[in-house]
Amino acid sequence: MTAIQVIYIYVGEIIHEAYPSMAKFLPVLIHGEGIIAIFLTITFIEYIGHKTILQIGTLGCSICLFLISFSFFSRQNDTNHT
Numbered sequence: 001m002t003a004i005q006v007i008y009i010y011v012g013e014i015i016h017e018a019y020p021s022m023a024k025f026l027p028v029l030i031h032g033e034g035i036i037a038i039f040l041t042i043t044f045i046e047y048i049g050h051k052t053i054l055q056i057g058t059l060g061c062s063i064c065l066f067l068i069s070f071s072f073f074s075r076q077n078d079t080n081h082t
Contacts, residue, residue: 011030016023044053 012023012026015026022029
């Protein structure tokens, strides 16, 4: 399970703790975001194709993982952190 899936599963509890007044509106917000993401995905697939989306996603994931690993590496070599 990826981190985004964990957040998606527990977002109700997280928001309920932070903003109890949004408890009734939250399911609409979560599912609305999912529906918008589906339609955006369909639109992008029609215009640029599956292979290009896969390549862009792979490049984006590679860049993010590189930045995370660089952050850990630079923190490990930093002697001033507590």
